[in-house]
Amino acid sequence: MNVTLIVAVIVVSAIALLFLIALFTRRNYSIERSVLISRPVGEVFQYLRLLKNQDNYNKWVMIDPAMKKHFTGVDGSEGFIYRWDGYNKAGAGEQEIKSIVTDSSIKTEVRFSRPFKGVAKSLLETGSFDTPPDTSGTTIVKWTFSSELKYPANILLLLKLIEKTLSRDLEVSLANLKSNLEV
Incomplete structure (x- = not known):
């Protein structure tokens, strides 16, 4: 048998095995990262609740400064929608504030339309978490990003x-946030 044919059979078999395994593997994922910011909770929360401030810290927003943006509603309140249409890596989609608990959490839904369609949940939380409130003026910001990948894209998981x-990307964004707020 030809060596080229043997290699081709092995490669095709490996790819087929990956696709088969993907049928039975998870489709959901969740990423969580946090940062400690030397500012009081109220100040940090007021900054985070305004989605337009993502222009100054969010790596995904900052990747394409020339992207078109459109806003619907009142920034910092439930129902506000931040739409984008990027020319480079940013793609297109929208982010909507789904719920806000003052000085505690901001839940958003991110709906992607290009380069792929999908929906993700984003949760920004501020506070001390599992410890008594911090009186030294520091705030922990915890960012959780979760979504689902349909078959066969779940191979990436x-x-x-x-x-x-x-x-x-979350670590870069949180480092930017820390740098901006601790000035």
Whole structure:
């Protein structure tokens, strides 16, 4: 048998095995990262609740400064929608504030339309978490991002590519946030 044919059979078999495994593997993922900011909870929360402030810290928003943006509603309140249409890596979609608990949490839904369709949940939480309130003027910001990948895209979860990329992006965004607020 030809060596090229053997290699081709092995490669095709490996790819077919990945697709088969993906049929039985998870489709959901959740990434969580946090940062400690030397500012009181109220100040940090008031900054985070305004989605337009993402222009100054969110890596995904900052990736394409020339993207078109459209806003519906009152920024910082439930129902506010931040739409974007990017020319480079930002793609297109919208983010809607679904709920706000003052000085505690902001839940948003991110709906992607390009380069792929999908929906993700984003949760920003501020506070001390599992400890008594901090009186020193520091705030922990915890960012959770979760979604589902349909078959066969869930193969990316097997390879941990989505989690690695999103984890790095959340860490960069939170470092930007910390830098901006601690000035």
